[in-house]
Amino acid sequence: MAVLDLLGRRWALGIIWQLRGDRLTFRALQSACGGVSPTVLNQRLRELRESGVVELSEREGYGLTASGHDLRKALEPLVAWSKRWARGAPASRSLRR
Amino acid sequence: MAVLDLLGRRWALGIIWQLRGDRLTFRALQSACGGVSPTVLNQRLRELRESGVVELSEREGYGLTASGHDLRKALEPLVAWSKRWARGAPASRSLRR
DNA sequence: TACTGATGCTACGCTTTTGATAGCGCAACA
């Protein structure tokens, strides 16, 4: 299941989720993701671009490809679940780092 | 989006996916995930248990909770997407480590 | 009473990944 390898890296899911609406510049994306280090952001973006999920246009910045939008749609049940989960399990959010 | 933090760690999605059917013992789960080190597996399992997604029964090993099964269902569109993606983008699977 | 095998899990040392910060090269603009 290669997709779990692609998406099971830190920020990968978040990046896709942040790009669900308008296109974002590198720096906008960086701050939207809570200040990821540019090293990792760039690495993730490279992987996602090589996977055909994310694309960069010079004018408008980063955005999802058609395939990426499909992926974002496939993520929606997950987000719906997470909302239910956040409501139902308030003690569970304390993951120490 | 705390769920992306929980699930955006290595093996987290895979563990949930492996538990979709029967319950598995620690070691069975370990080999089902391609030989994850017990250190990481145990840490992920602890996080997932604290989040109420996975549970351990002494008799039958690890399995999903009701919430965990919901999550697994929410993951199905993602798996469907990944199959399409694997078919359509054969050049994309080469993520260097 | 050992002995055997399976369980969940920890300890250790090392590699890889991620993080924080600074800054480069470039282009548009004033």
Add this chain to the structure above:
DNA sequence: TGTTGCGCTATCAAAAGCGTAGCATCAGTA
């Protein structure tokens, strides 16, 4: 000619992950 914003890289420290070995416990068995 400076300034601003862009994508992105360099560097180094910290955190996460990995591989291996092994512990403690319990059930079955001889």
